[in-house]
Amino acid sequence: MPQVPDEMIVSMYEGGTNLFWADRYGKELGIPDLWVKLCGNSHSGSFKDLGMTVLVSVVRMAIQEGLKVKAIACASTGDTSAALAAYGAAAGLPVVVLLPHNKISTAQLVQPIAHGAMVLGLDTDFDGCMEIVQRLAAEGMVYLANSMNPLRLEGQKTVAMEIVQQFDWQVPDWVILPSGNLGNASALHAGFKLMRDLGVITKYPRLVVAQAENANPLYRAWSEGKRTVTPIQAKPTQATAIQIGNPVSAPRAIVALEELNGIVEQASEEELCEAAARADRTGMYTCPHTAVGLAVLEKLVSRNVIKKGERVVCVSTANGLKFTEFKVKYHEGSVPGVTGKLKNPPVLLPPSFDKVVDAITQRFG
Ligand SMILES: *Cc1c(COP(=O)(O)O)cnc(C)c1O
Numbered sequence: 430m431p432q433v434p435d436e437m438i439v440s441m442y443e444g445g446t447n448l449f450w451a452d453r454y455g456k457e458l459g460i461p462d463l464w465v466k467l468c469g470n471s472h473s474g475s476f477k478d479l480g481m482t483v484l485v486s487v488v489r490m491a492i493q494e495g496l497k498v499k500a501i502a503c504a505s506t507g508d509t510s511a512a513l514a515a516y517g518a519a520a521g522l523p524v525v526v527l528l529p530h531n532k533i534s535t536a537q538l539v540q541p542i543a544h545g546a547m548v549l550g551l552d553t554d555f556d557g558c559m560e561i562v563q564r565l566a567a568e569g570m571v572y573l574a575n576s577m578n579p580l581r582l583e584g585q586k587t588v589a590m591e592i593v594q595q596f597d598w599q600v601p602d603w604v605i606l607p608s609g610n611l612g613n614a615s616a617l618h619a620g621f622k623l624m625r626d627l628g629v630i631t632k633y634p635r636l637v638v639a640q641a642e643n644a645n646p647l648y649r650a651w652s653e654g655k656r657t658v659t660p661i662q663a664k665p666t667q668a669t670a671i672q673i674g675n676p677v678s679a680p681r682a683i684v685a686l687e688e689l690n691g692i693v694e695q696a697s698e699e700e701l702c703e704a705a706a707r708a709d710r711t712g713m714y715t716c717p718h719t720a721v722g723l724a725v726l727e728k729l730v731s732r733n734v735i736k737k738g739e740r741v742v743c744v745s746t747a748n749g750l751k752f753t754e755f756k757v758k759y760h761e762g763s764v765p766g767v768t769g770k771l772k773n774p775p776v777l778l779p780p781s782f783d784k785v786v787d788a789i790t791q792r793f794g
Contacts, residue, residue, distance in 0.1 A: 430483060430583070437490040439520045440482050441472035444587055448595040448742070453711035454723075455741075458730050462740040464601070466592055469716060469748030473515045473540060475508035475670075476613065476746050479588065480581030485516040487580050488572055492522065500525040500547070502571035504558035506609065506670040507537030508747055510548075513574050514541035525571060527551055527558040533669055536751040554663060555610075556675045576612025577677045585613055589620025592742055593630060600630050602739040605637040605726055607718040607746050609671030611647065611682035614638050617744075618685030634742075636689035638682065639725035641666040642697045644673055647682060651693040656683055667698055667755050667764065668717040670747065692734070696724035699767050702759055706771035709756075714749035722746075 455463030468476035500523040510526035517524035530550035566573035644663035660675035705720035722743045729735040762769040
């Protein structure tokens with residue numbers, strides 16, 4: 430956005446996140462060249478910051494040039510609202526967020542509250558919130574900050590550039606992306622396409638769109654060979670940020686899949702919970718959405734679709750620290766339908782030296 434003057438830019442130094450070499454986890458799966466792009470290590474804890482810096486900067490400029498809206502607004506599954514509230518607060522602009530009541534984590538709910546946004550908790554799901562905010566925007570009451578706004582995608586496409594740059598301008602064989610509303614899938618494609626058009630790269634990675642089985646409208650369409658997505662009622666999933674049944678950017682994601690020789694795969698609740706636990710045991714701290722990506726990776730490796738020796742990047746979309754309830758429930762063994770093979774509850778003891786020694790000896794011999 431070269432037309433945005435420097436003094437209008439609203440930035441929290443998003444981007445430049447670590448491309449983590451998942452050495453131990455990758456070796457356990459038999460793919461030693463596995464990398465996890467930690468987009469959640471960012472100001473508000475998710476990749477949404479990458480798009481929000483562009484959007485809020487442009488809106489700030491537009492408001493100064495006379496745009497009349499009451500607020501910038503979004504529907505959200507928790508991370509878009511956190512990012513919008515933070516960037517809006519930094520710029521001193523009013524923000525309204527529409528959230529599905531009781532369907533996001535406590536940390537995600539507290540973020541816009543803390544930043545002074547108007548938080549509307551609606552008794553519906555994300556798709557219900559989306560419908561209402563689109564109407565508010567159509568009537569000119571608010572400026573829409575959801576990812577159907579191309580300004581968001583312009584910012585988010587930098588993930589593709591960062592990945593390639595971090596590999597010294599080499600393109601990985603695969604990029605796996607946990608997806609819900611499917612804006613990020615099209616942003617990733619736009620990033621790779623721009624680099625290819627500019628001659629920075631000469632090939633594309635293959636794209637894997639990873640969906641939760643309980644919210645899988647694209648998986649259903651793609652596996653039936655359809656090129657249009659039929660909206661569904663998404664069921665509850667631990668991966669709350671991708672609990673979306675009517676993805677707004679589905680047509681753009683289909684183009685991304687076609688051009689990047691893509692695959693759509695899904696993960697069940699059990700698969701995503703166990704993948705998160707396995708990855709955490711190797712030092713990562715995975716959010717449930719990243720876990721959908723990793724569970725899908727495990728499936729594709731076991732089917733030999735992704736092969737040993739190939740370079741794979743899984744995009745981690747949010748910081749695990751936002752999803753404490755998810756971790757607590759897993760390690761308590763209270764996620765419905767999930768065994769919790771790696772659960773590791775704390776050992777509760779009286780303050781006795783001998784009891785502590787006994788417990789350590791029992792665990793480690
Ligand atoms: C927003 C979000 C996604 C999904 O991105 P889409 O562009 O909606 O597909 C995935 N994971 C997390 C943590 C998110 O916040």
